[in-house]
Each structure stands twice: as C-alpha cells, then as structure tokens.
Amino acid sequence: MSTARFPSPTRPITNEGPFRALLLENIHPSAEEMLAAEGFQVERLSAALKPEELAERLKGVHLLGIRSKTTVPASALVNAEELLAIGAFCIGTNQVDLVNANTHGIPVFNAPFSNTRSVAEMVLAEVIVLTRQLFDRSREVHAGQWRKVATGSREVRGKTLGIIGYGHIGSQLGVMAEALGMRVQYYDVMTKLPLGNAQSVPTLDELLATSDFITLHVPATPSTHMMIGADQLARMRKGACLINASRGTVVDIGALSRALRSKHLGGAAVDVYPEEPESNSDGFVTELQGLPNVVLTPHIGGSTEEAQAAIGKEVATSLLKYFKAGATTGAVNFPQVEAPLIPGTHRILNVHRNIPGVLRDINRIVSDLNANIHAQVLSTDANIGYLVMDLDQDVSRPVCDAIAGLQTDIKTRIVS
Ligand SMILES: NC(=O)C1=CN([C@@H]2O[C@H](COP(=O)(O)OP(=O)(O)OC[C@H]3O[C@@H](n4cnc5c(N)ncnc54)[C@H](O)[C@@H]3O)[C@@H](O)[C@H]2O)C=CC1
Numbered sequence: 001m002s003t004a005r006f007p008s009p010t011r012p013i014t015n016e017g018p019f020r021a022l023l024l025e026n027i028h029p030s031a032e033e034m035l036a037a038e039g040f041q042v043e044r045l046s047a048a049l050k051p052e053e054l055a056e057r058l059k060g061v062h063l064l065g066i067r068s069k070t071t072v073p074a075s076a077l078v079n080a081e082e083l084l085a086i087g088a089f090c091i092g093t094n095q096v097d098l099v100n101a102n103t104h105g106i107p108v109f110n111a112p113f114s115n116t117r118s119v120a121e122m123v124l125a126e127v128i129v130l131t132r133q134l135f136d137r138s139r140e141v142h143a144g145q146w147r148k149v150a151t152g153s154r155e156v157r158g159k160t161l162g163i164i165g166y167g168h169i170g171s172q173l174g175v176m177a178e179a180l181g182m183r184v185q186y187y188d189v190m191t192k193l194p195l196g197n198a199q200s201v202p203t204l205d206e207l208l209a210t211s212d213f214i215t216l217h218v219p220a221t222p223s224t225h226m227m228i229g230a231d232q233l234a235r236m237r238k239g240a241c242l243i244n245a246s247r248g249t250v251v252d253i254g255a256l257s258r259a260l261r262s263k264h265l266g267g268a269a270v271d272v273y274p275e276e277p278e279s280n281s282d283g284f285v286t287e288l289q290g291l292p293n294v295v296l297t298p299h300i301g302g303s304t305e306e307a308q309a310a311i312g313k314e315v316a317t318s319l320l321k322y323f324k325a326g327a328t329t330g331a332v333n334f335p336q337v338e339a340p341l342i343p344g345t346h347r348i349l350n351v352h353r354n355i356p357g358v359l360r361d362i363n364r365i366v367s368d369l370n371a372n373i374h375a376q377v378l379s380t381d382a383n384i385g386y387l388v389m390d391l392d393q394d395v396s397r398p399v400c401d402a403i404a405g406l407q408t409d410i411k412t413r414i415v416s
C-alpha cells in the first residue's frame with residue numbers, strides 16, 4: 001500500500017459519452033448487461049491482466065471491473081485519466097493499492113456479502129470430507145482399489161471447529177456447523193457477537209490448541225500475513241485439520257507441507273495460494289500436491305452461480321450509482337456521500353486535496369459566475385475531500401474548467 005502521492009489536476013470529465021467499461025476475470029454477464037443498458041461500451045475478458053497490460057488497456061476506460069487476481073498497483077493507473085471507479089467483483093480488495101486509487105480520486109467498490117454463504121458451505125463440506133478422508137477413498141475406488149477402512153475416519157458431531165476471523169463468513173459457518181452438532185469457538189481481533197452457542201477464545205494459541213479443525217476467514221492485511229506458520233501449526237492438536245479459504249498469504253505453505261508430511265496434521269483443505277495463475281489455461285504447482293488427505297481447490301470458495309450472478313448485479317449497481325449520481329456509499333477507500341439528485345439542478349462532483357481553503361476557492365468560482373449553490377455535501381478523509389454540488393444554473397462547464405485550474409484539484413466531473 002502506497003502513502004499519499006497526488007496526481008496533477010486533469011481536465012474535467014463531461015457527461016458526454018461514449019463511456020467505456022473494462023471487465024476482467026470472467027465477471028458474470030449480469031454486470032455487462034446492466035452497464036450496457038446504461039449505454040456503456042463494455043469489453044469483457046476472461047483472464048486477469050498484469051499491471052503493465054492493464055495500464056495500456058485503461059486508456060479511455062471509465063469503469064474497471066476486476067476479481068481477486070488482477071492487482072492494481074500505482075503503475076497500472078498511470079494512463080487512467082478517464083477512470084472514474086473500480087469495481088472489485090468479490091470481497092477482498094487487497095489486490096488494489098487503495099491509497100493510490102483514493103489520491104487519484106477513484107473510489108473502489110466491492111461486494112461484501114454476496115459470496116459469503118458459498119464459502120461457508122464449501123468449508124463445511126470440507127470439514128466432513130477431511131474427517132472421513134473421502135477424497136482419498138474416492139480416488140482409490142476410481143483406480144480400482146477397494147479399501148474399506150474405519151481407522152482414522154470420524155464423525156464431526158461433538159468435534160470442535162476453531163474459526164479464525166468471525167466475520168461474515170466465519171459467523172455463518174459457525175451457525176451451520178452447530179447444526180451438525182459441532183462445538184464452535186472463534187478467535188477475532190474485534191469483539192464479535194457470538195451466534196448460537198459459539199464461544200470466543202481470547203488468544204490464537206488457545207484456539208489452535210483446543211480445536212479439531214481450524215478454519216481461516218481473515219482478510220489479507222499486515223496483521224494476518226503468515227499468521228499460521230510452523231509455530232502455530234505445532235500448537236494444533238495432533239491429527240487436527242487446517243482449512244484455508246481466505247488468502248494465500250495467511251498460511252506458510254512450506255510449514256503446512258512439513259506438518260502434513262510429518263503426520264502432525266491429519267489433513268488440510270486449501271483454496272488460496274501465495275501465487276495463483278491468471279487464467280484457467282495456466283499450469284499450477286504447489287508443494288501440497290500429492291499429499292494424502294489434502295484437498296486442493298482453485299480459489300473457488302465464492303465461485304457459485306448464485307454468488308457470481310448476485311455479485312455482478314451488486315457491484316454494477318454501486319458503479320452505476322456512482323456514475324449517475326456520485327454516490328460513494330460502500331466504497332472501501334473513499335469519503336462516503338449519497339445525495340439524491342434534485343430535478344432542475346446541475347450536479348458537479350469534485351475530488352480535491354484535503355487542505356484548508358479549497359471549499360472557499362470553489363464557492364468563489366461559483367459566485368463569480370453568478371450561480372447559486374442549491375445543495376452541497378462535502379465528506380473528507382485524511383488525504384482527500386469529496387464534494388457533491390448541485391447548482392441552480394447550468395454553468396457546470398465553466399465551473400468545472402475553473403476548478404480544474406486549481407492546484408488542489410484531483411478530479412472533477414459533470415453529472416448533469
Ligand atoms: N476463497 C474465496 O473464494 C473467498 C475468500 N474470501 C476471503 O475471506 C476473507 C473474509 O471474508 P469475510 O468473512 O466476508 O470478511 P469480514 O471482514 O466479514 O471478516 C473478517 C474477520 O476477520 C477479523 N480479523 C481481521 N484481522 C484479524 C486477525 N489478525 N486475527 C483474527 N481476526 C482478524 C475481522 O475482525 C473480521 O471479523 C476475505 O477478506 C477474503 O480475503 C472471501 C470470499 C471468497
């Protein structure tokens with residue numbers, strides 16, 4: 001994540017099209033349909049793009065849609081003068097340099113709920129798959145081997161599920177696991193309301209030492225980076241299983257591989273990896289391949305038809321609300337403003353450096369044009385101010401041209 005570095009002011013973006021959207025990583029067609037219905041020219045690609053390719057493709061693009069594979073560092077936005085907003089059609093936004101996007105006046109929207117049930121269901125399935133060693137037995141029968149054994153195969157009823165990160169996914173999973181008769185406990189850095197009979201555990205070490213299954217549902221942040229390494233795996237009960245469907249940076253894969261090979265752990269299910277391929281046609285190698293009772297999936301925790309269709313609509317709705325009225329509610333890196341459009345007024349959006357005197361300068365520009373401010377909403381964070389301004393007179397163009405001349409300007413746009 002970069003610290004604040006501001007771009008030079010750019011010319012204002014008018015409300016005259018054509019407007020273009022670039023959607024990467026097989027984003028559900030529901031998003032394309034919604035954007036196209038509002039007049040966007042939509043380009044939809046199935047794979048992620050590397051930052052240098054993305055930088056080229058973003059010329060003249062107004063909305064960018066990505067999922068978890070496309071990283072958007074500062075270098076990807078060097079040509080993105082027209083870019084209004086980024087939609088992360090997933091939960092995680094760690095792949096975007098959020099501070100850089102903020103200081104370029106670009107809000108980033110995500111879908112915080114739509115795939116959470118899909119992840120919880122997959123993890124619950126994996127708990128049973130691991131404790132019954134189902135994939136190994138299935139592979140044997142596929143290969144013509146009949147190995148009917150009970151040793152090491154157990155019920156989940158009465159076993160303890162330890163959840164690290166009791167947020168939207170972790171808490172849903174806990175409720176579902178209790179329905180199977182599991183005891184549920186969790187560790188979270190925030191105080192969280194325990195659902196059902198779930199119990200909060202004060203330390204990660206205690207959770208690790210007292211659970212039969214450990215499952216991770218934390219975001220990728222500096223505090224979760226490699227939070228499960230050799231020490232933490234050694235604290236887990238002998239024969240316990242680890243499930244990671246959060247982010248690949250959270251678990252030390254080498255240490256996990258050693259804990260599995262030494263038989264300290266009884267199994268693992270891994271959906272996310274430190275390095276993941278950009279498309280389905282790329283090969284993939286991990287040192288976990290070939291280990292017994294290890295379920296490896298290609299980052300499909302949120303990949304269900306229900307989740308993807310809902311995410312497509314949810315994020316496209318946020319992008320269009322921003323495009324049409326400047327609403328930033330739910331943006332993960334931006335001051336929040338949502339002001340209803342007022343018929344008969346003319347809306348201007350302005351992002352500027354958050355330093356004293358900017359509002360005075362903008363209001364002077366309006367008053368010098370003998371225009372009246374019908375409504376004005378300003379919301380700020382440490383770096384930027386976001387101003388939504390409705391004028392009674394149609395002087396948007398000269399006002400925007402004058403604002404773009406201010407050294408404090410980052411991005412100005414005419415909505416109506
Ligand atoms: N495999 C997949 O396809 C998917 C993976 N994910 C991953 O799952 C993550 C979690 O998703 P949600 O539950 O919706 O997020 P959330 O934000 O609702 O919950 C995350 C929880 O982790 C806690 N947390 C943060 N840092 C922590 C730490 N160091 N130790 C313990 N707890 C900590 C937070 O307080 C919060 O309660 C996402 O950030 C994403 O990376 C999400 C969807 C699909």
Ligand SMILES: O=C(O)C(=O)COP(=O)(O)O
Pocket residue numbers: 067068069089090091092093115299300302303
């Ligand atoms: O929602 C998330 O954070 C996920 O990890 C899902 O990512 P995806 O949309 O499958 O690339």
